Amino acid sequence: HPLHLPLDNMSPTMSSSLYTVAALSGRRASQQGGNKQRAVVQPLTADAATEALPLISAPRRRGGGADELVAWKSIRQERWEGVLEVEGNLPLWLDGTYLRNGPGLWDLGDYGFRHLFDGYAMLVRVSFRDGHAVGAHRQIESEAYKAAREHGKLCYREFSEVPKPDSFTSFIGQLVSLFSGSSLTDNSNTGVLRLGDGRVLCLTESVKGSIIVDPDTLDTVSKFEYQDKLGGLIHSAHPIVTDTEFWTLIPDLIRPGYVVARMDIGSNERQFVGRVDCRGGPAPGWVHSFPVTENYVVVPEMPLRYCVANLLRAEPTPLYKFQWYPDSGSYMHVMCKASGNIVASVEVPPFMTFHFINAYEEKDEEGRVTAIIADCCEHNANTSILDNLRLHNLRSFTGEDVLIDSRVGRFRIPLDGSPFGELEAALDPEDHGRGMDMCSINPAHLGKEYRYTYACGAHRPCNFPNTLTKIDLVEKTVMNWYEEGAVPSEPYFVPRPGAVEEDDGVAISMVSAKDGSGYALVLDAKTFKEIARANFPYGLPYGLHCCWVPRNK
Numbered sequence: 001h002p003l004h005l006p007l008d009n010m011s012p013t014m015s016s017s018l019y020t021v022a023a024l025s026g027r028r029a030s031q032q033g034g035n036k037q038r039a040v041v042q043p044l045t046a047d048a049a050t051e052a053l054p055l056i057s058a059p060r061r062r063g064g065g066a067d068e069l070v071a072w073k074s075i076r077q078e079r080w081e082g083v084l085e086v087e088g089n090l091p092l093w094l095d096g097t098y099l100r101n102g103p104g105l106w107d108l109g110d111y112g113f114r115h116l117f118d119g120y121a122m123l124v125r126v127s128f129r130d131g132h133a134v135g136a137h138r139q140i141e142s143e144a145y146k147a148a149r150e151h152g153k154l155c156y157r158e159f160s161e162v163p164k165p166d167s168f169t170s171f172i173g174q175l176v177s178l179f180s181g182s183s184l185t186d187n188s189n190t191g192v193l194r195l196g197d198g199r200v201l202c203l204t205e206s207v208k209g210s211i212i213v214d215p216d217t218l219d220t221v222s223k224f225e226y227q228d229k230l231g232g233l234i235h236s237a238h239p240i241v242t243d244t245e246f247w248t249l250i251p252d253l254i255r256p257g258y259v260v261a262r263m264d265i266g267s268n269e270r271q272f273v274g275r276v277d278c279r280g281g282p283a284p285g286w287v288h289s290f291p292v293t294e295n296y297v298v299v300p301e302m303p304l305r306y307c308v309a310n311l312l313r314a315e316p317t318p319l320y321k322f323q324w325y326p327d328s329g330s331y332m333h334v335m336c337k338a339s340g341n342i343v344a345s346v347e348v349p350p351f352m353t354f355h356f357i358n359a360y361e362e363k364d365e366e367g368r369v370t371a372i373i374a375d376c377c378e379h380n381a382n383t384s385i386l387d388n389l390r391l392h393n394l395r396s397f398t399g400e401d402v403l404i405d406s407r408v409g410r411f412r413i414p415l416d417g418s419p420f421g422e423l424e425a426a427l428d429p430e431d432h433g434r435g436m437d438m439c440s441i442n443p444a445h446l447g448k449e450y451r452y453t454y455a456c457g458a459h460r461p462c463n464f465p466n467t468l469t470k471i472d473l474v475e476k477t478v479m480n481w482y483e484e485g486a487v488p489s490e491p492y493f494v495p496r497p498g499a500v501e502e503d504d505g506v507a508i509s510m511v512s513a514k515d516g517s518g519y520a521l522v523l524d525a526k527t528f529k530e531i532a533r534a535n536f537p538y539g540l541p542y543g544l545h546c547c548w549v550p551r552n553k
C-alpha cells in the first residue's frame, strides 16, 4: 500500500519501506516525560508514516515552487532505507557500497538558506550485490545539525550563514568563539572517503567537521580527532587518500601560506612535511582541493583568497568568506614529498578552480622529471560561479544560458627554474558544452599519467551542469550523457576488479530527474552508455562527492 510520508520529494506512485526518524513535537515529547525535541527510530508502518512529523517544519517562504526541481529541495525525512527497483542489468562484479555526501537540508522552519554549500549534510548509500540494489539516505548528526534541530535556528557559522546574535553580549561571545573556532560549523557536507584502514570519513573545510560514519547504517559514529599539534581551523576539503597515506593542506591565515601534512593510514596523527609561503597577499588563496604526483605535492595559490574581514561578517558578501585580488598574482608551488623542499614556484595566468582532476610528472627521454602537469576544472578565472550556486539562482531557471564557462585547465609547471608556468584548455571546451566540474578518475592513475576523466558538463542553455561527460585527454574527444531536465551529480568511476584498461569499469551518478524522481545511474565507463538505473521511491536533492566501499575489504 502506498505510504504517505511527510517527504515532499516522495514520488506518489511508489511505496517505501523500513525506517523513518520522527522528531517528536514538544507535546509528544513532554507526554513521554521530556521537554526537549527528541528523535526516535521506529519501524515504518503506514500509521507511523502518516504520524511522523517533519523534522523541521516545512518552509513556506518559497511560495509553492511546484516547478522547482527536486535537486534543490530539502529532504525533510531524516532517513530511509529500502530495496530499489532496477531497470537494466547491473554488472554482477559490482559488489559493494557507493556513498555520496552533500547538503540535503537547506531550511530551518520558515528560514531558507541562501547557498548550496550551506545545507546540512546528508549521505546517500546504494549497495550493490548480485545485480540488486538497496538504497538509503540519512542526515549526518553533526553538532551543527543537532543544535539547529534542537533550537530551530542556526547555531554555528556555515559557509554563508551566520547565527544572528540576540544581544550585544552574545555578539561579543560570537567574535571570541570565532577566533577559538568553537562557533565554526562541523557540518560535514562536502566529501566522503574510505581510508585504507576501512574507516569512512565525511569532510568539509572546517577541521572539526571531520566525522566518521558507518557505511552500512550511515550512523554518525564519532568525530575524527587529529592527535597532533598541527592545529589549524580549516583545511582542504579534499585530502589525497591512498591505501597507505593521507595528504592534507592547511592554509595559514596569520602568516599567509600553507602547511603540507601527511598521515599514515591507521593513525590520527598528521606529520608536518613542509610549508609554502604565499607569494601574493594578503591571505592564502582558497584551497578546496590540490593535486599530487608520485613524488610531489602541488600547492595552488589562486587570486580568490580567504578574507578575514569576510570571515567575521554577519551577512554574506558576493564572494562569501573570500575576496578576489587580481593584482596579487596566481602561483603554483611544487613541494617534494620526501624532503618538504619547494622545487618550483611559478607565476601562472589567473584561475578559478574548486577541483583538481589529477597531476603527473612529465619526463624527458632519460627519465628526468622536466615539468609537472596538473589538470583542474577551471572556471575561466570567473568567480561568478559562486553566484551560480546560490539556491535562488539554481531554483529559478528561465531558459537563459547563465552557467559560467569552464574547461579542463591544464597547468604545465616547469622544474628548470623558469619563473612562469602555463595554463591552457586541455581540449576544446565546446565539446563538453563549456561546463566542467565534479570530476573523477580511475584511482589507479592517481598522481600518474592518465587518459580519462569523468565529470559533469553542460547542455546549453542551462544554469547548472546538466550532463555527464567522459573526456579522453589523449585523443581530446568527449562522450556525453544527457536527459532533459535531469540534474546528475559527480560521475564516480568504479573500476572492475582485475581491470587492466583505464576505463574498464562503471561511472555511477545520482540523478535528480525533472519529474521529481531520483535514481542511481550506472554507465559503462568505456562506451558511456547506460547499463542500469536503480530507482529511489523519492526524488533526491543534488549532492557532491562520492566514494566506493568494496564488500569485505
Ligand SMILES: CC1=C(/C=C/C(C)=C/C=C/C(C)=C/C=C/C=C(C)/C=C/C=O)C(C)(C)CCC1
Pocket (backbone or CB within 6 Å): 117, 157, 158, 159, 184, 185, 190, 204, 205, 206, 234, 237, 288, 321, 354, 385, 436, 437, 438, 456, 465, 544
Ligand atoms: C570556506 C569556509 C567554510 C566552508 C566551506 C565549504 C563548506 C566549502 C564547500 C565547497 C564546495 C562544496 C565546493 C563545491 C564546488 C562545486 C561545484 C563548482 C559544482 C559544479 C557543478 O558541477 C567554513 C568551514 C564554513 C568556514 C571557514 C571558511
Ligand SMILES: [Fe+2]
Pocket (backbone or CB within 6 Å): 190, 237, 238, 288, 354, 355, 544, 545
Ligand atoms: Fe569538492
